[in-house]
Amino acid sequence: AQSVSQHNHHVILSEAASLELGCNYSYGGTVNLFWYVQYPGQHLQLLLKYFSGDPLVKGIKGFEAEFIKSKFSFNLRKPSVQWSDTAEYFCAVNVGTGANNLFFGTGTRLTVIP
Amino acid sequence: DTGVSQDPRHKITKRGQNVTFRCDPISEHNRLYWYRQTLGQGPEFLTYFQNEAQLEKSRLLSDRFSAERPKGSFSTLEIQRTEQGDSAMYLCASSLMGSSYNEQFFGPGTRLTVL
Numbered sequence: 001a002q003s004v005s006q007h008n009h010h011v012i013l014s015e016a017a018s019l020e021l022g023c024n025y026s027y028g029g030t031v032n033l034f035w036y037v038q039y040p041g042q043h044l045q046l047l048l049k050y051f052s053g054d055p056l057v058k059g060i061k062g063f064e065a066e067f068i069k070s071k072f073s074f075n076l077r078k079p080s081v082q083w084s085d086t087a088e089y090f091c092a093v094n095v096g097t098g099a100n101n102l103f104f105g106t107g108t109r110l111t112v113i114p
Numbered sequence: 115d116t117g118v119s120q121d122p123r124h125k126i127t128k129r130g131q132n133v134t135f136r137c138d139p140i141s142e143h144n145r146l147y148w149y150r151q152t153l154g155q156g157p158e159f160l161t162y163f164q165n166e167a168q169l170e171k172s173r174l175l176s177d178r179f180s181a182e183r184p185k186g187s188f189s190t191l192e193i194q195r196t197e198q199g200d201s202a203m204y205l206c207a208s209s210l211m212g213s214s215y216n217e218q219f220f221g222p223g224t225r226l227t228v229l
Binding site for chain 1: 118
């Protein structure tokens with residue numbers, strides 16, 4: 001069965017620190033990869049996505065992610081976090097061509113200390 | 115606001131009661147999804163509609179759950195004979211078939227508490 005692993009459950013950083021959140025998936029075929037963010041009290045929003053092409057994708061608010069096919073990974077990065085980045089981050093995978101549902105990881109809660 | 119809306123935002127019910135949630139997708143979106151999210155977990159897929167047709171259902175969707183999208187616009191999710199294990203956030207998402215990547219836009223969710 002397909003699965004998505006996010007090994008960091010809670011990350012605490014000071015402002016200006018660099019961020020890397022891990023995401024690994026288990027599926028050998030075609031995948032589309034997403035990172036969603038949920039700010040406190042708000043709904044899920046798309047941060048960035050990968051479908052094909054350049055494995056380094058850039059999203060909103062200075063976030064980027066790198067797809068490494070050989071490692072089945074899609075890690076999220078930001079060079080310098082801000083207090084406003086405090087949120088829950090979810091990695092998600094859409095499996096196969098024309099697939100519909102998303103498989104989500106368990107999420108990583110990021111707390112940024114001012 | 116032209117995003118996905120869900121009603122109610124919160125529902126408290128007693129075990130054994132039936133509940134119904136509504137989702138209004140983004141107006142031009144023809145795909146609609148229901149997910150369930152429990153504490154400490156990511157959203158889990160329940161079911162998916164393309165227009166009015168329910169095309170996929172997860173094994174998580176027991177016989178007590180039923181979803182409809184009668185006119186291909188809004189959708190309802192009904193849970194019959196609720197159990198405490200049904201307590202969760204129920205999320206609705208919509209997308210536009212034919213968009214290059216089928217991005218799903220999520221609503222704020224309905225939080226269900228079963229006492």
